[in-house]
Amino acid sequence: MAHILIIDDDEGLVHFLRRFFQRKGYDVTACLTGREALAAIPKQSFDLILLDYKMPDINGLDMLAEIRRIEIKTPVILMTAYGTTDLAIETMKLGAYDYLTKPFDRKDLSRIVTEALAVNRQMKERVRIGTGPFTAAEAVDSRSIRMVGHGKQMQEIFKRIGQVAANDVPVLITGESGTGKELVARALYHHSHRNDRPFIAVNCAAIPDNLFESELFGHERGAFTGADRTYIGKMERCDHGTLFLDEISELAPGVQAKLLRALQEGEIERVGGSGPIKVDVRVIAATNRNLEQEIETGGFRKDLYWRLKVITIDLPPLRRRREDIPHLADYFLARFCAEYNRPQCYLSESALTKLTAYSWPGNVRELENCIRRAVLLTAGDVIPDGSLMIPDAETEPLPGDLDTAQLMARLRAMLDDILPQLLKRPGQGLHAHLVEVVETAAITHALDACDNNQVQAAALLGISRNTLRQRLKKQQDPA
Ligand SMILES: Nc1ncnc2c1ncn2[C@@H]1O[C@H](COP(=O)(O)OP(=O)(O)OP(=O)(O)O)[C@@H](O)[C@H]1O
Ligand SMILES: [Mg+2]
Structure with a gap:
């Protein structure tokens, strides 16, 4: 409290x-x-x-x-x-x-x-990194949380955090939703020389386009209608500290240019302000998007991208580091049992098997919620697989309310399961086959959805009608 x-x-x-x-x-x-x-x-x-x-x-x-x-x-x-x-x-x-x-x-x-x-x-709240045993005292300590990772990939990431935290360079953290990007940003802060200075997080997706600039750089009183007092922006507030720009791909284009300038020159100007103000901030940015793709479609500035990605930390999805699942589950069990004042509970054999087999499209966040729910639903001290409430097999129908990112994660998870098998059979033009299978399926479904109207189907797919025509021609006449 x-x-x-x-x-x-x-x-x-x-x-x-x-x-x-x-x-x-x-x-x-x-x-x-x-x-x-x-x-x-x-x-x-x-x-x-x-x-x-x-x-x-x-x-x-x-x-x-x-x-x-x-x-x-x-x-x-x-x-x-x-x-x-x-x-x-x-x-x-x-x-x-x-x-x-x-x-x-x-x-x-x-x-x-x-x-x-x-x-x-x-x-x-300190982010601790380490593989040591998780004690009851740590579980109830509200001043620290643990970043768990026993597998090789997470160990490499911990090493990288250790190497770059103390160097004042910008870091770009990428990874699917729920993989721990914010946790990494906080770990970097806590292990940096700036850890007695502010850490301010800005969720770029949550700020309306027209308010970005004043949110980051501030504004003077009277700078625009509604600006009834001087507002000190996040960057100025964060002087000598660390600014965490979450979901950076959502930054409006005009603000991207101004942020780049601020980072290059080490100064900002408040909206309606009368001159530049020196600021010294370390920027850590995060995104679950592919920024290179965003650059190609004109959504993100290349020069800002290069400025931010001096060091990148790419968090693998949970399904590619299944060896971490039992450790994460143990950690969350200990924490939630302590939080809900319950005696320590354990996973049944079958529950553990189910957890490690599942693809976790929502990554660590989904696992965390799953364990929290299981702790709340289980009366005894052993958690049966029925309390986990995750689908038995990946063939179960998809819930209708998944957003695009979640659906793409599901698709990737399915491919992750299939691709290792396919890659055991080299030399059969696998790349071309895969692209064709995916493209044909997408075009067929889009045309169905639009009653064969090619203009609408092309718009749905985000390609030109000419491209659609070419692809259809190729399908009909593969030679
Ligand atoms: N390695 C880990 N060990 C322990 N807890 C973790 C780990 N990774 C993530 N978590 C927990 O999972 C939840 C999601 O993590 P976080 O918010 O850092 O993800 P994110 O990548 O920023 O997600 P999003 O893209 O949706 O913002 C948090 O509660 C975090 O504490
Ligand atoms: Mg986040």
Whole structure:
């Protein structure tokens, strides 16, 4: 449960905030003077500090500087009645996470607090790497999580993380959804020299196109309609820290150019701003897309790609490292049994066989959810295969609500099973056969779906009508 420290001499506001946070299930400590707060901070661990700028005994900025000196990682949100731009900027320069102008509304308060608590967790929860035994004490330790990997491929990845974490180079992490890209980004941060500085994650897929620029670079008050206060962007907030750009392929084209410039020159400009601002950030990017393909179709800039992929870490899908499945399952079992206050439970022989045979299109995330569910569904201490709720065989019908990425993962999984057999029979034009089989199937289904309308079928497949015509001709007349 998160623990919030409120520092404010306004007893009415403290009362309101205390109730507001307690209702959300947080622990709250309140201090009415700066001195009292400075005495409390080293003694307890707080996840977030809300600080009134105007304390009677110590000036807000001095207070902030002192808090940062004692406890650098806990996000501080400054509350001020004077919504001046200068103060906001001064505050953020001193390392405040954000500021709120009194009187603030509950929605703003909730949003900023939720965001700050997520940052707090990402910065403080250490990602441990290792194959040692997983102890009960580690299972209940909320300050660390483990990245599990016993097979050769993951061992290579751990080695790579160790080699590059401390070097200040950009890293591009690729891999299907759920393979652990975010975990790698956090491991890199925790093992870097910047680990006492901010780690800020930006999910590029979650930000509307027209807000990207101001989210990354910030904006001045009045820069556009609705910009009613100066906003310090993520890059500036992250100065000397690590910026994690998740789902980088979703970055709007205009912002890609500006990000490239920022990385090259080490400076940014706020939207509506009056000049460049120096920033020093290490960028770690992640994507589950094939960026080279995106470059070919014009969706991603080649020059930015080269800038980001100084070092790449490619996470293999779980079905290609099945040797890790039992270890991951053990780890999740220990963690969830501890989390739900249950005695340690174990997998039955048949459950383990089922887990290792399944193709895991959702990768480690799917396995994690599967084990969580099984722990909750099982009464005794042995988990039968029936509690796993995964399909028996890959031939079971696909659920209708899978998205494209999941369906492509299923297709790849099926090919992974078949290809090793085919590759045992060399010299039979395998490449040409495969391409033909896939293409013919795709064209046939598309034409069926469009009542043989070639224009519509071509659009569905994302090819030109001429290409479709050529392919059909080739099918009818293979010579
Ligand atoms: N090797 C691992 N050991 C332990 N837990 C893991 C491992 N890999 C992933 N996880 C867990 O699986 C879940 C998914 O991992 P993560 O969010 O890092 O994946 P991702 O590649 O970023 O996925 P997406 O592309 O969907 O964002 C998380 O809860 C993470 O802690
Ligand atoms: Mg992710």
